[in-house]
Amino acid sequence: MGKKLVSLDHVVFNYEGSDSHAINDVSFDIYEGEWLAIVGHNGSGKSTLAKLLNGLHFASSGVITINGSELTQATVWEARRKIGMVFQNPDNQFVGTTVEDDVAFGLENNGIQQDIMAERVKRALMKVKMDAFLDQEPHHLSGGQKQRVAIAGVLALQPDIIILDEATSMLDPRGREEVLETVRELKEENVLTVVSITHDLEEAAKADRIIVMNKGQVHREGSPIEIFRLEDELIELGLDIPFSVKLSKALQKTGLDLKNDHLTEEELVKELCELHSKM
């Protein structure tokens, strides 16, 4: 595991006018280069958590440390440069009138020189494969394309961490795949740390680590294999388990002698093959 980039220490948060804790005594760390999935049903507090990390809300008590410095009103702008966010609704985060303007928006805010800006905009758009759409207006783009532009907007600022706050939940399957593929490639290319907040368990299955949120608290934390072993517990929390895990369990129940938990369908097929040849 890489070095600790972010740590949350007993963080509590209440929305104004509400007496229950939206986030209740949450502690965990985010490590450099990992893909962390934070899952939970709607209303489990997972999106509030994202906003706390980006200084869009401030903890009522507890401490959030980013790269060694505590997140406060004074350090918030620095934190926002280090942690980029992609939100749920593709339309409501597209600020620019065209693709390139939108990617440049964050750079403009940070006072980057024009020539460097042009270079970075182009490079960021190439990384998300949207460079052919430079001067397109947002209403001509699909949801998946808009989200990729949003990712480019984050990349252009060269952050340490990218937070995807349910960034695929409003997309069609093709758009979802586009966005996840983009994120996967980015993660492989460089040391970008990804935090994806989601209720899509297929998406979470690809992460290195999963945190399950429930009622504002960390319910479980572990590797995808550990988490999906919980099965019924997850379903009770309003979540689901990946198809391959479901199938593997069902097959085992019928008496097939499968050894492993299977996070991907390929693994399951492989083991079935072996079993088949042995029979």
Next chain:
Amino acid sequence: MMDKMIFGRYVPADSAIHKMDPRAKLMLVFLFVCTIFLANNVVTYGLVAIFTIGLIILSKIPPRFLYNGLKPVFLLIVFTFLLHILFTKEGEVIFEFGILNIYEGGLKQGAFISLRFTFLILVTSLLTLTTTPISITDGMEELLNPFKKWKLPIHELALMMSISLRFIPTLMEETDKIMKAQAARGVDFTSGPLKDRVKSIVPLLVPLFVSSFKRAEELATAMESRGYRGGEGRTKYRQLSWNTRDNLLMAALVVLAVLLFLLRS
């Protein structure tokens, strides 16, 4: 109905006019509006016509499209023309029709004013047809920049305008969706007594407001998370460039103005 409106609509094409600096276009339109008032006889109106037609050809906007889009305005022009014919009593009577007399002066004045109106509409439409709204905003921001000295919030105004422009298509789409959803629940937006139709606006406006507020809130959050904190210390991505092309067209306009000045009666 909405499809045919061309006001404020941008039609992409690869033309000299499209490529002009928006500042040049804005100034050109502004000066053209002033210049056209110099025209007062057949020759000068002819020159203005040639200039306007020249611009339309350069812009590569299909004239048919212009014609269709401006149809509602043409009605207004015809109306103005008729008013002048009926109420201006100058020069010789060239037509007598019972109590109705048509004077030469009326005909001339009516024709000239209608033409002037037509040219104005055509040239201003060309501006919006060939320039993306955001370029117009950029051009205006640049042209108005000197006023920042007097603490006018030029950056904020420009940003507000560009965000509004960005969201116009989104809100149009949204309006359409909500109208359809309510129509599916039995609201009749198009017929029935006026009272009912006014009432039918409520199920449209309330959801539209609610969603616009939600959008505004989310957008503000997204902007903040991307480091937006006002105009100070901000750089600009879009750079405008004034080229020979712009000089040439400005020069053409100056020539037109001089000719009009010399040839007017």
Next chain:
Amino acid sequence: MRITLEDVEYRYSVNTPFEHLALHDVNMTIEPGTYTAVIGHTGSGKSTLLQHLNVLLRPTKGRVIIGERTIRAQKKKEKNLKSIRQKVGIVFQFPEHQLFEETVEKDICFGPMNFGVPEAKAKELARIALKQVGLEQEILKKSPFDLSGGQMRRVAIAGVIAMEPDVLVLDEPTAGLDPRGRKEIMDMFYQLHKDRGISTILVTHSMEDAARYADDIIIMHKGTVYQKGKPEEIFSKPDQLLELGLDVPDTVRFQLMLQREMGIRFARPSLSLEDLVADIKEAMERGNRL
């Protein structure tokens, strides 16, 4: 009520540079009491198609026959569309965006009362509809804007159900919901379909839902019907779907992988996890005998 589309074509923005052909040569019949899934990519014409089912759009060519009424492509204004719209209810994507009244009760009553149902009866319908979507009666007096996202969705759906339509058109009704919410809503629509015999037309991206609930599947591609048939027929030719860039249900995809890797053949596509488990078991045992 039967709905038939004959040679339907639809163009947006006719006679402008933005003219765009959204549907062409669409022929289909939705039989009364059936459950039909319409699948296809964004932009395949699904949304345009469903708006023809209750005359929110009128074809630019061809005709749509809804029960007794025939809607043709012509300039003349159609009168009395309300009776059609009462019978064919549409739940649009993100239906919570259509809420506007002060209370949940008023909002659910809005549809029925527009169609001439007296207030007392409408309130009765609202209570039934609310129960149907799995919400407590207490929220009737609440403002819809004080509810959670999932509750708002259910209230909006109740508003359509309370119209007592014969046909229910669902456009991605579960988009954005979490897995539990998704399953509850889909099961609820299925129950409604079974109990009241409502013809249901589901526009969806989820092949699982199409396989699980639908009697018939229609695949839209580039503005026209590419294929229609029973789920078993449609998913027995998965290559065609994959070629269009569409998914197949997880179970079918897994069968394909097994066929490729192990060389075993399945007689039919498995459309549920239980079927797949049984089929795999059977195939493994068959392997044993070899």
